[in-house]
Amino acid sequence: MIQSAVSKGIIKGYSDGTFKPEKSVSFIEACAIAFRTSGVVKTSEENASSDWKTPYLSYYNTNSYDEVYKPERNGSDNPMTREKTLYVLLKARGISFDIAHEKVFAEK
Numbered sequence: 001m002i003q004s005a006v007s008k009g010i011i012k013g014y015s016d017g018t019f020k021p022e023k024s025v026s027f028i029e030a031c032a033i034a035f036r037t038s039g040v041v042k043t044s045e046e047n048a049s050s051d052w053k054t055p056y057l058s059y060y061n062t063n064s065y066d067e068v069y070k071p072e073r074n075g076s077d078n079p080m081t082r083e084k085t086l087y088v089l090l091k092a093r094g095i096s097f098d099i100a101h102e103k104v105f106a107e108k
Contacts, residue, residue, distance in 0.1 A: 002019060002021065009036060009043050010033060010036050010037050011033060011036075024079040025079065025080055025085065026076065026077045026078060026079060026080065027075070027076050027077070027078055027079070027080045027084075028053050028056055028057065028076040028077065029080075030080040030084075030085045030088060030089075031056045031057075031059075031060055031088055032046075032052075032053075032056045033089075034085070034088045034089040034092045035056055035059055035060075035092055037089070037092075038089075038092035038093050038094075040059060040063075040092055041055050041056055041059050053076060057076060060088075063091075065088060065091060
């Protein structure tokens, strides 16, 4: 599965050639995966930037994702919850919903 996602450009490893599957996914990594799979941000935009995060933060900030998670306040390298990751992925695919009213599972 990982190799397939790498070959399709959906995920990338770290600059040292590792993948680190046991590591938590950060906010910016989750956005990169969501935006790459939906095609709203192209890998060429990432390559054209001096910082790989720039096109993903730019897309996030200009497309009203910030009602759920503000990276400038919380830090783009902080881990993402599964709920926020799903929200970003679905919104990138054009599926929207009111996250405040979609609580299905109990909070612990």
